Amino acid sequence: MDKHTTYKWWKEAVGYQIYPKTFYDANHDGHGDIQGIIEKLPYFQALGIDFLWICPFFDSPLDDNGYDVRDYYKVHENFGSMQDIKTLITTAKKYNIRIIVDLVLNHTSDEHAWFMDVKNNPDSKYRDYYIIQKANQKMPPNNWGSFFGGSAWEKLNDDEYYLKIFSKKMPDLNWANKELRSALYQIALWWLELGVDGFRIDAIAHIAKDTTYENSTLKSETMFVSDWSKFSNLPQVHAYIREFHEEVLAPNDAFAVGEVGGDPSIEDVLKYCAFDRKELDVTFTFDHMWCNNIDTATSLANLKTNVQELKEKLEYWQVSLIKRAWYPLYWNNHDFNRVVSNYGSQKYPQQSAKALATLMYGMWGTMFIYQGEEIGMENYPFTSIDQFEDVQAKGQYAATPTSQKEAFLKKLIMTSRDNVRTAMQWDDTTNAGFSPVKTDILIHPKYKEINVQQQMQDPNSVWQYYKKIIKLKKSNKTFIYGDIVFKDVIDEQVIQYERFDDTNHYLIIVNLGEYECVIEIPKVISIVLTNTSVTAICETTLTLAAYDSYILKIK
Structure with missing residues (x-):
């Protein structure tokens, strides 16, 4: 049986990621909330969304915006109540929309009951739920660095440190402890019983650690070394995930998306989500996100996309994984800056937003749209730390x-x-329609020209273009399961690839540059989708203006 084309609902679905804090404030307290998501369910239906991935709304001190969970069975008061969650799940089903919960399993908050007991009780039964090591001459146990800067260790008492590869208020969990794993599985099962359809699992690549706890030997200009190999994609992680799959996912046919950082290779990813692995369904990797001169540019005006590198990254994953595993198509999530600012054009922001949508979502895989992407929201104009x-x-x-x-x-x-955590821009009223009251959440100053209300009424808007590409993706199996072949980059700015099966053959062409170019094309049957009003195509050539994109049906 061809496992690539075997039906799973999530292969043919379109997902939308919600950052609830900044999405919509329904109760007018200045914070986004679950009721706000419920009110916007008709909006998702109009766009063509099939499932919502909701970032953490659990009870939390909000040190890292909810990824520091204090209680997995309780909703933070800013977001509402457990009854609101139940209402969301049941109401969403009426719109044929599924709910995916962002589950944090690598760490808890230091205010979680388990860790509070560890801090207050030297003989706590939860002590081995966390990773605690002796101090090294009153210093951290080793030189491992944290993703968030500084040491990966935080002092527990005068003689001991606990591992925290992210914030000091987020102690890492010890997955080597079977009782801890069972407790986490019970949390996941509880949410599935409540009616959610699966999970996006945060930082799943880091749940196994190098238990020798030896110093990193990588060279570093700082005392603490950014050596992710000490806690990223280690072999033991797969035994843990297979157990999670067997005890939680498989019995409930639950969708599982894993966040896999640490620069994984194709072989690494296949270990997580190859069709025969029985671990995860999809994994997010990030190496297509920085194909530009971000390391040397001093402002967005100086950013330049390395089109050749971007094409190679996309081709690497698409061609290497097809028929072996499933792939997530995405430009943004809660951890990356806005795609229009990263790869688009300040001169042609709306046109480039459409071109980038064509490039990404014409490929095979499940679409994941991040809130505001569908209207071309941009980075916030920060000026101070x-x-x-x-x-x-x-x-x-x-x-x-x-x-x-x-x-x-x-x-x-x-x-x-923080660029992707500004308020969702609903209309041109106070606070972009996010909330009618004073709020601490940043409101982008361009909300009067970039907002949902305006774009839903404009047939040429980014929102309308996203709706068209979603409809095309969901109505044409070639764009879901069809093969893919990339062509050479033209003029250092044009990416082309073909999608085809026994029924259809398409050519996708995207100009990621600000100057016009002419390319040779095969015989065209029809224009399926384009972001330009210039639709006259010569017999053998196509003239592309800045950020033009086409999906062509060819012979």
Whole structure:
């Protein structure tokens, strides 16, 4: 049996990621909430969305915007109540929309009952739920660095440290402990019984650690070394996930999306989600996100996409995984800056947003749209470190030597996760229609020209284009299961690939540059979708203006 074309609902579905804090404030307290998601269910139906991935709404101190969970069985008061969640699940089903919960299993909050007991009781039964090591001459046990800057260890008491590869308020869990794993599985089973259809599992690549706890030997300019090999994609992680699959996912036919950082290879990813592995269904990898000069650019105006590198990254994953595993198509999530600002054009923002949508979503795989992407929302115009809320941004800035802080801030302005955590721009009223009351959440100053209400009424908007490409994707199996072949980059700015099966043959052409070029094309049967009003095609050539894109049916 061809497992690539074997039906699974999530292969043919379109997902939408919600960052609930900034999505919509229904109860007018200045915070986004679950009731706000419920109110917008007709919006998702109009766009063509099949499932919602909702970022953490659990009870939390909100040190890392909910990824520091204090209680997995309770909703944070800012977002509403457990009854709101139940209402969301049942109401969404009436719109044929499924709910995917963002499950955090690598760590808890340091205010979780387990860790509180560890801090207060030397003989706590939960002590082995976490990773605790002796101090090294009153210093951290080793030189491992944290993703958020500084040491990966935090002092528990005078003699011991606990591992925290992210924030100091997020102690890592010890997956080597069977009782801990069972407790986590019970949490997941409880949510499935409540009616959710699956999980996006946060930081799943990091749940297994190098238990020798030896120093990293990588060279580093700082005391603590950014050596992700100490806690990323280690072999033991797969035994844990297979057990999770067997005890939780398989019995409930639950969809499972894993976040797999740490620069995984094709072979690494296949271990997580190859069709015969019985681990995860889809894994997010990130190496197509930085194919530009972000490391040296001093502002967005200086950013330049490396089209050849971007094409190679997309081709690498698409061609290597097809018929072996399933793939997630995405430009944005809660951890990356806005795609229009990263790969688009400041001169042609709306046109480039459509071109980028054509490039990504014409490929095979499940679509994941991040809130605001469908209207071409842009990075926030930060000017000071004081404007940032993200604990990662603050931690990395604090760990940066004084002489390098100015340069680091310029990069942070372009790359910070806070860029995608501004308020959703619903209309041109107060606070972009997100909330009618004073709010601490950043409102992008361009909300009057970029908002949902305006774009739903404009037949040429980014929103309308997303609706068209979603409809095409869901109505044409070639764009879901068809083969793919990439062509050479033309003029260092045009990416082309073909999608085909026994029934149809399509050519996707995307210009990611700001100057016109002419390319040779095969015999065209029809124009399926384009983001330009110029639709006259010569017999053998196609003239592309800045950020033009086409999906052509060819012979």
